[in-house]
Amino acid sequence: MRITHSLSILLMVVCLGCGQNADNSTDAASAASGGNNCTGVDCDPGPTCDDPAELCLPEPDAGIQIRTEGEIIEPGEDVEYCEVIVLPGDASTTYYVKRFDVQMTQHSHHLIVSAAKVGSETEANAQPGLKEKCIGARIFGDELVSVTGSQQAYSTETFPDGVGRLYHGGQRLIFDYHYLNTTSEPVQARAAVNFHTVPAEEIQRIARSFGFYNLGIHIEPGQEADFTKTCYFNHDVMVHKVTRHTHQWGQNFDVRYAGGQNDGKLFFTSEHYEDIDHIFDEPILVRKDEGFTFRCAFKNTNDYALEFGVKATDEMCILFGTWFVVNEGEQVPSQGCFGT
Numbered sequence: 001m002r003i004t005h006s007l008s009i010l011l012m013v014v015c016l017g018c019g020q021n022a023d024n025s026t027d028a029a030s031a032a033s034g035g036n037n038c039t040g041v042d043c044d045p046g047p048t049c050d051d052p053a054e055l056c057l058p059e060p061d062a063g064i065q066i067r068t069e070g071e072i073i074e075p076g077e078d079v080e081y082c083e084v085i086v087l088p089g090d091a092s093t094t095y096y097v098k099r100f101d102v103q104m105t106q107h108s109h110h111l112i113v114s115a116a117k118v119g120s121e122t123e124a125n126a127q128p129g130l131k132e133k134c135i136g137a138r139i140f141g142d143e144l145v146s147v148t149g150s151q152q153a154y155s156t157e158t159f160p161d162g163v164g165r166l167y168h169g170g171q172r173l174i175f176d177y178h179y180l181n182t183t184s185e186p187v188q189a190r191a192a193v194n195f196h197t198v199p200a201e202e203i204q205r206i207a208r209s210f211g212f213y214n215l216g217i218h219i220e221p222g223q224e225a226d227f228t229k230t231c232y233f234n235h236d237v238m239v240h241k242v243t244r245h246t247h248q249w250g251q252n253f254d255v256r257y258a259g260g261q262n263d264g265k266l267f268f269t270s271e272h273y274e275d276i277d278h279i280f281d282e283p284i285l286v287r288k289d290e291g292f293t294f295r296c297a298f299k300n301t302n303d304y305a306l307e308f309g310v311k312a313t314d315e316m317c318i319l320f321g322t323w324f325v326v327n328e329g330e331q332v333p334s335q336g337c338f339g340t
Helices: 002-007 028-032 121-125
Strands: 063-067 071-073 078-086 094-104 108-116 131-133 144-150 154-158 162-168 172-180 187-189 191-197 203-206 208-214 224-232 237-245 250-258 266-270 277-286 291-299 318-324 336-339
Touching: 063 094, 071 078, 094 108, 094 144, 108 121, 108 191, 144 154, 144 162, 172 187, 172 191, 208 224, 208 291, 224 250, 224 336, 237 250, 237 266, 237 291, 266 277, 291 318
Parallel strands: 162 203, 208 336
Antiparallel strands: 063 191, 071 187, 078 131, 078 172, 094 154, 094 162, 094 191, 108 144, 108 172, 208 318, 224 291, 237 277, 237 318, 250 266, 250 291
16 A cells, blocks of 8 residues: 555654754744744753754764765755665674664754665665655665654654664665755755664663554544544563654644553643653553554644645654563564554
8 A cells, every 4th residue: 555655754763753843933834844942841952053054963972973965955845855874884883772862954844764674675775875855765675674763853762771772884774854945945954863872781672663553534624623543562562652743733642551451541642743752651561452542633724634644734643652572582573553
């Protein structure tokens, strides 16, 4: 199904979706490209750059920083690029990553970073230095693993004790960046990501991402509506974080447990599309055939109907999350669901 292919641009990690880094105006077009207002409850504006078209993310004390070459986004463009960058080192170099920092220039809608699996056809397709318009990293193939992402100008992601992500020198990263330029001048699209590394013995389990998608949203012009979906895991998992994803017309977003002893209990509610994350005090065990019910409410202030789509002027109703195996070394398939 083609929409499933397009939706692969949105990994859960970690975030991923609309941006918070356009200009400081508050009109609808600016909000579609993200704001610089940093209004989220847990929002961290990050380092302040003298030039908003440049990046000023400090390099990590331990680890590496990767930067995109970027692209010029012309006035009025709503466009997405995929750029291939190679991790330093060779196959003998292993990066055990405990934390990511992300910074983007103004007018971003999202950044999603994936890694091609070593030795895969996807890796062969993702030639170093390649940069082209795309709708998600899967233009290179399906053999991808999550890295990180952001829907804000600056964000960080830190994993629980004993949990992290693992990558190798020479591995090909795909930076998928989506920008909407609401100004009358060209703008610079560019991103930087810090990989904070730790010794190998500090990582016993690998963090992975899930996405629960409600594709069946439709809001008429000037109307309000809400949509609810329940998704279940097909294996016992530990969940560290859940993340709402709507665009700017998203209002209240509620998440409840589905199944188990807490069935129906509300544990996360967000009233603003930039208040995105719920990090559990301690990772929770979610059993097979248990999951989450999430509700997305919308207020359509446009003169056109809103439906699920990959443009900044569309809408989305997604619950992302970060999970890892219950027992070290356990083999668990990917988790996620699509539907209406």
